Amino acid sequence: MSSISKYFQDIQEEMVHWRRLIHQYPEPAWCEFGTAAFVAQSLKQWDFTVYMGEELICDERMNLPANESLDKFYTQAMERADLDQEILEKTKGGYTAVAGVIDRGDGPVKVFRFDMDALPVSESRSNEHFPFANNFTSAYNGYMHACGHDVHSAIGLGFAKYLAEHKDNFKGRIILLFQPAEEGLGGMAAVVKHPLFSNVDEAYGFHVWANKEQGEFICGTYGQLASKKFDVTITGKASHAALAPEKGINAMLPAAEIILSLEKLKSEFPRHIRLNVGQMQAGTARNIVCPEAQLKIETRAGDTKTRDQLYSASIKTIEAISKKYACQCKVNLVGEAESAASSVDLAQSIQQMARAAGLFTNCLEGELHNTYSEDFCTLMNHVQNTGGKAVFMGIGASNDSGTHHQTNFDISEEVMWKMASVLANVVS
Structure with a gap:
């Protein structure tokens, strides 16, 4: 020894x-x-x-x-x-x-x-x-x-x-x-x-x-795997769901469409990528139009270039869908690693x-x-x-x-x- x-x-x-x-x-x-x-x-x-x-x-x-x-x-x-x-x-x-x-x-x-x-x-x-x-x-x-x-x-x-x-x-x-x-x-x-x-x-x-x-x-x-982890906050407007639903902007709707659209987005990239919405928090009560939704998301790929492309495409999708529903969105990068x-x-x-x-x-x-x-x-x-x-x-x-x-x-x-x-x- x-x-x-x-x-x-x-x-x-x-x-x-x-x-x-x-x-x-x-x-x-x-x-x-x-x-x-x-x-x-x-x-x-x-x-x-x-x-x-x-x-x-x-x-x-x-x-x-x-x-x-x-x-x-x-x-x-x-x-x-x-x-x-x-x-x-x-x-x-x-x-x-x-x-x-x-x-x-x-x-x-x-x-x-x-x-x-x-x-x-x-x-x-x-x-x-x-x-x-x-x-x-x-x-x-x-x-x-x-x-x-x-x-x-x-x-x-x-x-x-x-x-x-x-x-x-x-x-x-x-x-x-x-x-x-x-x-x-x-x-x-x-x-x-x-x-x-x-x-x-x-x-x-x-x-x-x-x-x-x-x-x-x-x-x-x-x-x-190269990775980017990010949080998304989607902001709408609260309103009484029965008295004045037309005055509210439901942030849960774009959040739901974003989740489905990101799942579809994966098919446009190589098989070695990972894209996961791990958490969604939304709404305050059953009789209130949802004023805010939060998503926790991560992207991963076998190389840093593909990771960045996947991240950019995800952000573009998130922003477009949020705008479609007249909501504001904010993206906060909370972690990243390279390959x-x-x-x-x-x-x-x-x-x-x-x-x-x-x-x-x-x-x-x-x-x-x-x-x-x-x-x-x-x-x-x-x-x-x-x-x-x-x-x-x-x-x-x-x-x-x-x-x-x-x-x-x-x-x-x-x-x-x-x-x-x-x-x-x-x-x-």
């Missing part, structure tokens, strides 16, 4: 502790106050240069929650005794991105991304659910880490501790980005234009996969290293991942378009529990030291 693998086996218990702590306090997009503060204070303890809060977020934050939600999660974080209140204050208002930097002089600039946000999913209280049986289920009703971002953050902390204790093992600049709001595909866009990421040589991201067996490692993925492909030579070098380390039984150089979108793709393209290389890896972590975004989601914690070992080998 290599010295790197032994190091992470030795701190596996500590990484598990961090994972379970973060799991207990799940925070959704832009509300990762406690997680961000815990990460930042840990990085400061290990002598990283820390960027966070408003100094790191340099662009508009898409899909920012209402002040009521921001205040609720911030207050919950304030009640935790393990957090540095001065550091926590820097995240107030939804400024929850954190980056830690170690500079070792001349050498490559390498960025490693770890996402932090949780999901609005109620966690299982079944005795068969490992977190419940081991007393680290979510303390926040209606929210849980149902995708593994708690694991990603804990691996990032383990990697950070290694870097702090082995500074003589590498040259160049290492940037650890703990990213908020990955699930809504809005977090990366808010930070990627920061000068920290202007001259990156290599960028690394990864995901633990509950639907893949332990021992499987994907060194580079490609084909993630990307891992740099082949970087994936190949990772494959050689992983095989030599003997960490996995099956190391794939690349794999098509065309059934989901990933916010890291925005950073991948940014780095590749400026002359650098980027890769998105995957590690099998199945423990035969629920798959991603389900109430009984969980993973094998054994994969944590292995993934951290891969990252450490990349910089050593």
Whole structure:
């Protein structure tokens, strides 16, 4: 066993502790106050240069929650005794991105991304659910880490501790980005234009996969779906449905026609696109002409160009139908991601290293991942378009529990030291 693998086996218990702590306090997009503060204070303890809060977020934050939600999660974080209140204050208002930097002089600039946000999913209280049986289920009703971002953050902390204790093992600049709001595909866009990421040589991201067996490692993925997520508000005019229906403008009518028309629009595009109206909210009462309707919609495609064409066609359809019914419409883009492909030579070098380390039984150089979108793709393209290389890896972590975004989601914690070992080998 290599010295790197032994190091992470030795701190596996500590990484598990961090994972379970973060799991207990799940925070959704832009509300990762406690997680961000815990990460930042840990990085400061290990002598990283820390960027966070408003100094790191340099662009508009898409899909920012209402002040009521921001205040609720911030207050919950304030009640935790393990957090540095001065550091926590820097995240107030939804400024929850954190980056830690170690500079070792001349050498490559390498960025490693770890996402932090949780999901609005109620966690299982079944005795068969490992977190419940081991007393680290979510303390926040209606929210849980149902995708593994708690694991990603804990691996990032383990990697950070290694870097702090082995500074003589590498040259160049290492940037650890703990990213908020990955699930809504809005977090990366808010930070990627920061000068920290202007001259990156290599960028690394990864995901633990509950639907893949332990021992499987994907060194580079490609084909993630480019996506745009947007909300539509259609405004009509309320009126009494019996006394004066002619004085009202029913916003529900264009909303209904928009849903049907967008379903028809899909046939005009290649088969690999996705267009879904996931939610409609409309009306106030049965005897009132509906004054407002809201739609939550997403588009996805196998490449960024097709995504943009599909989005534009959808907006054109929405605006035309709204005008037809004498309604106003407003479109609000709340999240977006690009399609990307891992740099082949970087994936190949990772494959050689992983095989030599003997960490996995099956190391794939690349794999098509065309059934989901990933916010890291925005950073991948940014780095590749400026002359650098980027890769998105995957590690099998199945423990035969629920798959991603389900109430009984969980993973094998054994994969944590292995993934951290891969990252450490990349910089050593």
